Amino acid sequence: MDLLALRRGDETAFRELVRDLNPALLRLAVVYSPTRAVAEETVQETWIAVLRGIDGFEGRATLRTWICRILINIARRRAASENRTLPFSSFAADDEDGQPVIPPERFLQSGPYAGHWATPVHDWAEIPESRLLQQEFKGVVAEEVARLPPTQRIVITLRDVEGWSTEEVCELLNIEPGNQRVALHRARHRVRAALERYMSLKTAER
Amino acid sequence: MENAVIIEDPPELPDDLPPAVQAICQTGDVEEMACAELVDRITDYLEGVLGPEVTLRLNNHLATCDSCEHYVAQLRTVIRTTGSLPSEQLTEEAEDQLVDIYRQWIAERDSE
Numbered sequence A: 001m002d003l004l005a006l007r008r009g010d011e012t013a014f015r016e017l018v019r020d021l022n023p024a025l026l027r028l029a030v031v032y033s034p035t036r037a038v039a040e041e042t043v044q045e046t047w048i049a050v051l052r053g054i055d056g057f058e059g060r061a062t063l064r065t066w067i068c069r070i071l072i073n074i075a076r077r078r079a080a081s082e083n084r085t086l087p088f089s090s091f092a093a094d095d096e097d098g099q100p101v102i103p104p105e106r107f108l109q110s111g112p113y114a115g116h117w118a119t120p121v122h123d124w125a126e127i128p129e130s131r132l133l134q135q136e137f138k139g140v141v142a143e144e145v146a147r148l149p150p151t152q153r154i155v156i157t158l159r160d161v162e163g164w165s166t167e168e169v170c171e172l173l174n175i176e177p178g179n180q181r182v183a184l185h186r187a188r189h190r191v192r193a194a195l196e197r198y199m200s201l202k203t204a205e206r
Numbered sequence B: 001m002e003n004a005v006i007i008e009d010p011p012e013l014p015d016d017l018p019p020a021v022q023a024i025c026q027t028g029d030v031e032e033m034a035c036a037e038l039v040d041r042i043t044d045y046l047e048g049v050l051g052p053e054v055t056l057r058l059n060n061h062l063a064t065c066d067s068c069e070h071y072v073a074q075l076r077t078v079i080r081t082t083g084s085l086p087s088e089q090l091t092e093e094a095e096d097q098l099v100d101i102y103r104q105w106i107a108e109r110d111s112e
């Protein structure tokens, strides 16, 4: 991103930045907001704050990390002023739901093969394409992501939807790489389980 | 520094095990890694942060366990599908509104 162009008043540079970053900002804002309208307002407020602060941006973080951090701060401030309970105040807490990512009964409990699958894991590639509606498949994923606890949702959104690096996610959320991986692990497994339920419905339809 | 990996013969399955169970676990490396451990470590594996020794154990397991192979393939499908979710672009109107804010900011700044 051409920061100088942005400071100079280059509208094309600004449009590019908005197109590039707005989807991620909206996805983040939605996690922190009670309604879609509040999320959109938060995003707009963020852009205003970005412009006010851009001359002071020193490039210690990447531009998008810096902008996303502004959004999170605004979203938190709004939540506090509206007396809303924040979805979370620290990032470590909400992933400690204590649930194993796979129900223990999926594995043999005893015998020489204890810890191995008790029932086979299906090869999704064997399910005929015709029964898999791509749109439906994506819909299942989107719905499950929306149901995740906030930390898992934000981590999987930034890493797997937006394609951010571990380093950038950790810097934005101020968490350790290990904690970030735990959240990612849980999030991916919950989405997998949702797809597995969907797939077993689909295979039962034959 | 690294222990040699010894792949032993699989233990004999008890005769009374239902055929379905026998069909699942033909890994022959129960000493090495159980499927449950593979599941626990899979994100670290995909993220490339497992040590070389564990990576080797995991690869050995994966090479012989169909269910785990399918499992990892499922996770890759999850990652691919999550990455293909449509991103929401601003309406032209909303984008123009932001550009107006930008123009206003430039004008105010330049008049200072």
Ligand SMILES: [Zn+2]
Pocket: A116, A117, B027, B034, B035, B038, B061, B065, B067, B068, B069
């Ligand atoms: Zn296995």
